[in-house]
Amino acid sequence: MREEITHKEVSHRILGAAMSVLNELKPGLDEKLCENAIVVELRSSGFQVDQQNDTLFTTKPIWLGRWFLI
Numbered sequence: 001m002r003e004e005i006t007h008k009e010v011s012h013r014i015l016g017a018a019m020s021v022l023n024e025l026k027p028g029l030d031e032k033l034c035e036n037a038i039v040v041e042l043r044s045s046g047f048q049v050d051q052q053n054d055t056l057f058t059t060k061p062i063w064l065g066r067w068f069l070i
Helices: 007-025 031-044
Strands: 053-059 062-069
Touching: 007 031
Parallel strands: none
Antiparallel strands: 053 062
């Protein structure tokens, strides 16, 4: 049976994971690396987490860049 937890408890656990990563890595690290670290921390805390997927965009023969979609 799954454990029922409140929104407050979920928020507390998520913020705790984010703060743990921030304290370990310090500010200024690349955004994608921080995302990867937070995903690892959340998964180790029992959360099921999906990461952003990157998609390449082009128009005509010109590459526009990469965006991350949730």
